[in-house]
Amino acid sequence: MRTLSGVDVLTVALMIAVPTVVVVGLVWGPALATVLLSFTDWNGIGSLGEINFVGWQNYEDATTNYPPFGPAIRHNILWLVVFFLGPTLLGIVLAVMLDRELRGSRIYQSIFFMPVVLSLALVGFIWQLIYSRDQGLLNEVLGLEGGARIDWFGNSDINLWAVLVAAGWRHTGYIMLLYLAGLKAVDPALREAAAVDGAGEVRTFLRVIWPVMRPVNIVILVITVIESLRAFDIAWVINKGRNGLELLSTLVTQNVIGEASRVGFGSALATIMIAISTVFIVIYLIQVMREQK
Amino acid sequence: MTATLQKEQLAPRPRPQQRRKPLRPARVVLQGFLILMAVGWIFPIAWAVYNSLRDYDFTSVNGYFSVGGFTLDNYIEAWSRGNFGQTFYNTAIIVIPSVAITLLLASMVAFVLARFSFPFNLTLLALFTAANLLPQQALLVPLFRLFINFELPYSVSDSGSLYDTYVAVIAVNIAFQTGFCTFVLSNYMKTLPRELTEAALVDGAGVLRRYWQIVLPLCRPALAALATLQITWVYNDFFWAVAFMRTGDKMPVTSSLQNLRGQFFTDYNLLSAGSVIVAIPTLVIFFLLQRHLRAGLTLGATKG
Numbered sequence: 001m002r003t004l005s006g007v008d009v010l011t012v013a014l015m016i017a018v019p020t021v022v023v024v025g026l027v028w029g030p031a032l033a034t035v036l037l038s039f040t041d042w043n044g045i046g047s048l049g050e051i052n053f054v055g056w057q058n059y060e061d062a063t064t065n066y067p068p069f070g071p072a073i074r075h076n077i078l079w080l081v082v083f084f085l086g087p088t089l090l091g092i093v094l095a096v097m098l099d100r101e102l103r104g105s106r107i108y109q110s111i112f113f114m115p116v117v118l119s120l121a122l123v124g125f126i127w128q129l130i131y132s133r134d135q136g137l138l139n140e141v142l143g144l145e146g147g148a149r150i151d152w153f154g155n156s157d158i159n160l161w162a163v164l165v166a167a168g169w170r171h172t173g174y175i176m177l178l179y180l181a182g183l184k185a186v187d188p189a190l191r192e193a194a195a196v197d198g199a200g201e202v203r204t205f206l207r208v209i210w211p212v213m214r215p216v217n218i219v220i221l222v223i224t225v226i227e228s229l230r231a232f233d234i235a236w237v238i239n240k241g242r243n244g245l246e247l248l249s250t251l252v253t254q255n256v257i258g259e260a261s262r263v264g265f266g267s268a269l270a271t272i273m274i275a276i277s278t279v280f281i282v283i284y285l286i287q288v289m290r291e292q293k
Numbered sequence: 294m295t296a297t298l299q300k301e302q303l304a305p306r307p308r309p310q311q312r313r314k315p316l317r318p319a320r321v322v323l324q325g326f327l328i329l330m331a332v333g334w335i336f337p338i339a340w341a342v343y344n345s346l347r348d349y350d351f352t353s354v355n356g357y358f359s360v361g362g363f364t365l366d367n368y369i370e371a372w373s374r375g376n377f378g379q380t381f382y383n384t385a386i387i388v389i390p391s392v393a394i395t396l397l398l399a400s401m402v403a404f405v406l407a408r409f410s411f412p413f414n415l416t417l418l419a420l421f422t423a424a425n426l427l428p429q430q431a432l433l434v435p436l437f438r439l440f441i442n443f444e445l446p447y448s449v450s451d452s453g454s455l456y457d458t459y460v461a462v463i464a465v466n467i468a469f470q471t472g473f474c475t476f477v478l479s480n481y482m483k484t485l486p487r488e489l490t491e492a493a494l495v496d497g498a499g500v501l502r503r504y505w506q507i508v509l510p511l512c513r514p515a516l517a518a519l520a521t522l523q524i525t526w527v528y529n530d531f532f533w534a535v536a537f538m539r540t541g542d543k544m545p546v547t548s549s550l551q552n553l554r555g556q557f558f559t560d561y562n563l564l565s566a567g568s569v570i571v572a573i574p575t576l577v578i579f580f581l582l583q584r585h586l587r588a589g590l591t592l593g594a595t596k597g
Contacts, residue, residue, distance in 0.1 A: 008500040015405050015504070016417070019398040019471055026436065026468035027424040033435035094330070097323060104327075110583065111331045114338065117575040117586065119529035121550045125568045126337050129344065135561040137340065140358055169337065174590075181591035222426075230428045233531040237551055252430040256437055257536055267434045274431045281426045285419050288476075292415060 031274060038267035058268035069269075072246040075160055079167075079247070080228040087168035088224050091175025096205060098176070099183040109180065112173040120167060120233040127166040128153060128238075156244030163234055163245065171227065175220055182216030183209070215287060222284040229277055248273050338572070345371075345565035352562060367566035375553050375567050377546070384528060384545040386459050391466040392523045396516060398467065399474030404504045406475070407482035408490060418479060424472035429532045436465060440537055451540070461537045462545075466527050474519050477592045481515040482508060515592070521582045522589030525575050546571055 004012070038058055040051045062069050094112060098105045115123065130137045131152035139149045152162040186209060194204040210217075232249040235241040241250020248269060255266035344357060351362025372378070402421060406414050440455040447453050455461045489511070490503045498507070509516075534548035541552055550571065557564040579586065 005499065011500045012405055012409065015401040015500075019402045019475070020417070020420075022398060022464075022468050023421060023424050023471055026465055027427065027432060027472075028420070030432040030435040030439075031427055034431055034433075037434055097327065102327075103324070108327050108331055111334050113583070113587070114335070114576070114579060117525055117529075117579045118572055119531055119547050119575075121531040121547055122529075122568060122571050125550060125554075125564065125571070126341050129341055129561055129565055129568070130337060132561065135357065137357060140356065169334070173334075177587060177590060181587075226426055226428075232430070236531070236535070237554065249428060249430045252433060253536065256433050263434055263438065270428075270430050270434060273428045277426065277428055277431070281423045284426065285423055288422065289415055289419060292418065 034267045034270045035274065037264055038271040040264045040267075042263045043261065054264070058265045059272075061265060062268055062272075066265075068242075068246045068251055071244075072248050072251050075245070075247055076229060076231070078160065079164065079231055080225060082164050083168065083171060083224050083228050086164070087171040088175050088220060090168075091172045092179050092220075094172070094176045095179035095183060099180060109176070112176050114173065115170040116173045116177070118170065120170065120231075121237045123166050123170050124153075124163075124234040124237040127162070127169075131162050131166075153238050154243075159238070159244045163238070167231065167234055171224075175224070178220060178223070179213075179216060182213050186212055215291065218283065218287045222280045225280045226277060229273060341565045341568050341572075343565075344562055345569045347562055349560050349562045357561075367562045368570065371557070371563050371566035371570060374556055374563070375570070376542075376549070377570055379542060380544060380546045380549045383459075383543055384547070387462055387466065387534070387545050388524055388527045391463050391470070391527045392520055394463075395467050395470045395474055395523060396519060399471045399519075400478050400509060400512065400516070401504070402471075402475045403478035403482055404508055406479040407485075408503075408508070418476065421472040421475040425469060429469070429536075432465070432469075433536055436461075437536060456537060457539045457543070459543070462533045465533050465537070466530065469533075470523055470526065474523070477519060477589070478512065478515055480592070481512060485511050514588075518585040518589035518592065521578060521585035525578055525586065528574060 039053055039055060041054045041057070042051045094108075098109055102108075118126070128136070133139065133149050133151035133154065136152070138152060144150060150158070153159050190208050190212065191204060194208045199207065230249060231247055232241075232253070235245040235247055235250050236253070239245055241247055241254065252266050252269045252273070255262045255269065344352065345367050346363050346365065348362035348364045348366070352359065355361070399421075402417070405411075406418055437456075440458075440461045443455040445454055445458075450458050452458070485508065490507055493503050493507050528545075529547055530545075531547045531550070534545050535551065538544060538548070541549070544552070553567055557567050
């Protein structure tokens with residue numbers, strides 16, 4: 001720093017300022033504006049001067065006077081719980097299995113990783129071929145005929161579960177990959193020491209490896225929560241998030257980009273998403289920034 | 294741990310010594326389980342590929358559980374009905390500048406964060422890193438209003454505003470992805486030996502030259518990993534174009550999936566072919582550049 005010339009100071013300032021303006025202007029500024037707008041009755045048409053602050057009115061409307069709200073919250077929570085107990089756990093188990101010297105380990109890894117490169121919207125398309133009522137594979141395999149055939153993506157009692165299977169298919173590989181990278185970084189001496197002490201594989205994992213993997217565990221926790229909250233594409237592609245597939249993300253989108261643009265109300269729903277994600281972003285940052293020192 | 298982990302992930306990993314243990318029953322069970330899982334995992338994609346290659350008339354008579362009726366016609370028809378020539382072109386218009394500018398902006402911040410010790414470094418890094426973790430809908434309301442109210446002459450934009458333009462989608466993609474790339478790149482740059490830039494300093498090289506001619510070339514492995522990952526992500530992005538574009542002909546491939554549903558709905562062989570066409574670019578990246586993809590993902594998420 002002592003050797004910075006005037007030109008250099010200007011260069012450094014620009015190198016920081018330009019990206020910061022972009023990120024603050026298009027991410028943090030809008031996020032803050034969302035929170036502020038959630039306390040107003042703005043309909044998006046009038047000038048900003050006509051905005052009235054209405055306190056918690058939008059939140060009250062959402063919780064008491066908006067039928068899709070309850071289902072959306074329940075669906076997001078279910079998504080989260082199922083993702084944890086299903087794909088996330090399975091991804092960890094697969095990673096632990098594939099971390100040892102095993103014939104074909106690389107091939108298995110590649111296969112489980114493959115769906116991760118597909119968009120969730122496309123995953124919805126691909127699974128439609130299995131789930132469709134008339135031409136899908138599943139009904140054919142189950143031997144269902146005529147009226148007994150099930151529209152897996154359309155029936156509001158089960159379509160969320162069908163979507164979770166499809167989305168979990170993609171999530172599992174992601175978690176496996178992250179966990180595997182963490183396991184590879186574990187000091188082999190730890191395992192050897194545990195083996196010398198006569199600990200079995202399960203015991204070694206639970207008592208020795210799991211605690212060392214704490215940073216990766218936190219990352220996986222945060223990623224699973226955030227992905228569950230962000231879930232959107234697949235529900236939107238199937239039916240725009242209606243009829244059994246209501247999610248917070250689809251409700252916000254419906255209220256903002258549809259004809260009836262309810263800015264304040266949509267912002268209140270988005271703010272709920274921001275509030276939940278903030279908790280986990282903070283957890284993530286504490287973890288990551290601790291490692292920076 | 295950080296430094297060694299990163300180096301290992303970016304260098305081709307030397308094959309572990311093949312000391313095969315004799316097959317024990319536990320191994321057989323494990324292999325059996327993994328084979329079953331792997332077959333199940335690959336099945337949805339294989340099923341789409343299989344049926345995309347078959348004639349609709351054949352499968353409607355014999356059912357999908359059959360063999361035969363092979364043809365490539367579904368691809369030809371899906372390509373034209375899905376307007377893929379246009380949508381792939383639209384995707385390129387969005388992906389190329391988004392990824393290039395994201396990497397440029399991120400590498401600039403990362404360079405400063407890695408090479409100077411300002412008191413605000415950690416705060417800035419947190420500001421960038423967290424930006425990528427917000428739900429996209431958190432930004433939707435103000436950005437939507439901003440783009441609609443940002444008036445442009447009709448000669449520049451058909452909508453008379455930033456709404457329904459590529460600029461809007463590209464700008465948001467850049468802003469959203471820069472944070473993640475900054476995080477990965479600043480960690481990578483911190484592992485580069487300081488002597489390199491200090492030697493250049495003695496030679497009288499300015500900040501810009503140290504950044505562009507010394508540090509950036511050394512970051513090639515990290516930049517390659519991030520570029521691969523970002524191309525996949527921006528290609529796969531569905532939401533921003535759905536939110537900020539209206540004209541069907543301007544939609545990128547992934548976002549136009551919402552319109553294709555109606556187009557292909559009655560003919561599942563066509564739907565299969567359409568799905569495969571959309572999957573091909575990312576699957577090609579997957580098969581050719583898997584190492585970079587994995588490096589990019591794991592560097593960002595499990596650093597440490």
